[in-house]
Amino acid sequence: MQACDRVTTERFGVPSLKLMRAASAAVAGFAREQFPKVQRVTVLCGRGNNGGDGMMTARMLATAGMKVTTILLGTPEGMAGDAAAAWRELASPAHGMIHVVKSADELAQCKSALDTDLIVDAVVGTGFTPPLKGMALAALEWIKGNAAPVLAIDLPSGWPADSYAASLDSPVFPADAVITFTAPKPAHVFGQLTRRWNQPVVVAPIGSPDAAIVSELQLTWAGSAHALTEQARPADSNKGKFGHVLVIGGSVGKSGAPAMTSLTAMRAGAGLVTAAVPAPVLPQVSAYAPELMTWPLPANSAGQIASKGLTPELFESLTAGKTVIAVGPGLGQGPGVVKLLSSVLAETKIPVVIDADALNTLAANPQLMAKLAKVGNEGRTLVLTPHPGEMARLAGKSVAEIQANRLEVARSYAQKNRVTLVLKGWRTLIAHPDGSVAVNTTGNPAMAKGGSGDMLTGLIAGLLAQYQNETARAVEAAVYLHGLAADLAVIETDEHTLLPTDSLREFSRAFRFRSGPPNGYVWLQGHCIQRSCTRVEE
Numbered sequence: 001m002q003a004c005d006r007v008t009t010e011r012f013g014v015p016s017l018k019l020m021r022a023a024s025a026a027v028a029g030f031a032r033e034q035f036p037k038v039q040r041v042t043v044l045c046g047r048g049n050n051g052g053d054g055m056m057t058a059r060m061l062a063t064a065g066m067k068v069t070t071i072l073l074g075t076p077e078g079m080a081g082d083a084a085a086a087w088r089e090l091a092s093p094a095h096g097m098i099h100v101v102k103s104a105d106e107l108a109q110c111k112s113a114l115d116t117d118l119i120v121d122a123v124v125g126t127g128f129t130p131p132l133k134g135m136a137l138a139a140l141e142w143i144k145g146n147a148a149p150v151l152a153i154d155l156p157s158g159w160p161a162d163s164y165a166a167s168l169d170s171p172v173f174p175a176d177a178v179i180t181f182t183a184p185k186p187a188h189v190f191g192q193l194t195r196r197w198n199q200p201v202v203v204a205p206i207g208s209p210d211a212a213i214v215s216e217l218q219l220t221w222a223g224s225a226h227a228l229t230e231q232a233r234p235a236d237s238n239k240g241k242f243g244h245v246l247v248i249g250g251s252v253g254k255s256g257a258p259a260m261t262s263l264t265a266m267r268a269g270a271g272l273v274t275a276a277v278p279a280p281v282l283p284q285v286s287a288y289a290p291e292l293m294t295w296p297l298p299a300n301s302a303g304q305i306a307s308k309g310l311t312p313e314l315f316e317s318l319t320a321g322k323t324v325i326a327v328g329p330g331l332g333q334g335p336g337v338v339k340l341l342s343s344v345l346a347e348t349k350i351p352v353v354i355d356a357d358a359l360n361t362l363a364a365n366p367q368l369m370a371k372l373a374k375v376g377n378e379g380r381t382l383v384l385t386p387h388p389g390e391m392a393r394l395a396g397k398s399v400a401e402i403q404a405n406r407l408e409v410a411r412s413y414a415q416k417n418r419v420t421l422v423l424k425g426w427r428t429l430i431a432h433p434d435g436s437v438a439v440n441t442t443g444n445p446a447m448a449k450g451g452s453g454d455m456l457t458g459l460i461a462g463l464l465a466q467y468q469n470e471t472a473r474a475v476e477a478a479v480y481l482h483g484l485a486a487d488l489a490v491i492e493t494d495e496h497t498l499l500p501t502d503s504l505r506e507f508s509r510a511f512r513f514r515s516g517p518p519n520g521y522v523w524l525q526g527h528c529i530q531r532s533c534t535r536v537e538e
C-alpha cells in the first residue's frame with residue numbers, strides 16, 4: 001500500500017494530501033450511512049497519517065452538523081507532512097472540542113468524551129508494528145467497557161496490516177466496522193477484525209489508478225470474480241448452452257449428499273444435471289427434484305458402488321455429452337470407488353471436481369495420486385475441495401500443520417499437482433496452478449454443518465459447466481456466492497438453526513448482489529446487510 005501511494009503521487013501526479021482528503025471523505029460518508037442515528041462522535045487520533053485521516057474526518061463530520069470531540073494522543077509539535085496539514089485545518093472552534101493529551105492521566109480527565117454515540121479509531125494504521133504502547137495502549141484501556149460502537153480507519157489500531165492471523169494475542173482496539181482504502185491488505189481478508197462476523201469491512205476507492213495497484217503476494221479477493229455471473233444471458237438461450245453436470249456419489253445412508261450437490265448445480269444455472277448413484281439409493285435422490293436426471297450404478301451388498309459391472313463401456317456411456325464431473329459426495333470408500341476414480345482420471349478429459357470420500361480415497365491410494373499429478377500436468381481442469389482434515393490426509397501432514405500455514409500449503413499443493421485447490425474453512429482459499437491464490441471473505445459459523453461442502457461442490461460444477469473458458473474465476477465466484485447466500489440466509493434465522501439447503505432460497509439475491517456502485521465501497525464483509533451497526537456486548 002505504501003508503494004501504491006508513492007506511485008500514485010510520483011508517477012500519476014496525484015498529491016498525497018488529495019488522497020488523504022478522499023479517504024477522510026469516504027470515512028465521513030460511511031460513518032453517516034452506517035450509523036445514521038449518531039449525533040455525538042469522539043475521534044481518537046495518533047500523530048501519523050492515520051491520525052491525519054481521523055482529523056480530517058472529524059472536521060468533515062463537524063461541518064455536517066455533528067457534535068465532534070477530537071483527542072490527539074501526543075503533542076502536535078513535530079507532526080509533519082499531511083498529518084500536520086490535517087491538524088492545521090482541524091484546529092478551529094467550528095470543528096468541535098479538541099483535546100491534546102500527553103499522558104494517561106490527562107486522558108483520564110476526558111471522561112466526558114466517552115459520553116458519545118460513536119468512537120472513531122484513528123490511532124495507528126498500515127505502517128504499525130505491534131505491540132501497542134504508550135498513549136495508544138492508554139487509549140485502548142480508556143475506551144474499555146464503553147457502549148459506543150467503534151469505527152476503525154484502515155485497521156483496528158494494534159492490528160498489523162501484513163498479518164495472516166485470524167486473531168492476535170497482543171492488545172488491539174475493538175471494531176464494529178472497518179473502512180480501508182484502495183485495496184485490502186492481508187489483515188483485511190485473513191483477520192477477524194470486527195467483534196462479529198457480520199459487521200462491515202469495506203474498501204473505499206480514493207483515486208489511485210488501477211495501474212498503481214499490484215499484489216506482489218499473488219493474492220486476490222474471490223469476490224472480484226462475482227462479475228462473471230453478472231453477465232446477462234442471451235435472448236436465444238437454451239439448455240445446451242449452459243453445460244451438463246454429472247454428479248457421481250451416494251451410498252446407502254448417504255443419499256442426501258449427491259442430491260444436494262445436484263440440486264445446487266441446477267440452482268447455479270447448469271443447463272442439465274445427471275446424478276449417477278448406486279441403484280439402491282436412486283429413488284431417494286430422484287425424489288429431491290423432478291428436474292434432476294438420474295443414472296443407476298452397480299452396487300455391492302453394502303449399498304456402495306461396486307467394482308463388478310463398472311465397465312469401460314458403462315463409463316463411456318455415463319460420461320458421454322457431459323461438461324463437468326463432480327465426484328465424491330456420499331460416495332463411501334471401497335474397491336468400487338478406487339476403480340471409479342481411476343476411470344475418472346484416466347478415461348476422460350472432462351473437467352472434474354473432486355470432494356469428500358473421493359478425496360479420502362485419493363489420499364489412501366498412491367497410484368491414484370500419481371494419476372492425479374499426471375493428469376494435472378497435462379493441462380486438464382481438476383478442482384479439489386478439501387476441508388482441513390482432508391487436506392491433511394492429501395498432504396501427509398497433521399491438521400495443526402495445515403491450519404498453521406494454510407496459504408503456503410494450498411499454494412504449493414496446487415502448483416505441484418497442477419490443480420485448483422479449494423481449502424475450506426475460515427477464509428477459504430482458492431489456489432491455482434500458476435501460484436496465484438484468491439481469498440474468500442463470505443460465509444459464517446452457521447455453515448459448520450454436514451452438507452455445506454456438498455453444496456459447494458455443486459455450485460463449483462454448475463459454474464464450471466457454464467463458464468468453461470473461465471475456470472479460475474468460475475471457482476472463485478462459486479466459493480464467494482456459496483458464502484454470500486448463507487450470509488443472506490442467516491439473517492432470517494439463527495447461526496445454530498440454519499441448514500445448508502436453507503441458503504438455496506437466497507441464491508437469487510446472492511447472484512444479483514452488487515458490492516456497490518462504480519465509485520462506492522467494496523464490501524469484504526457485512527455485505528450491506530446490516531444498515532445500522534451497533535455495539536455488540538463482549
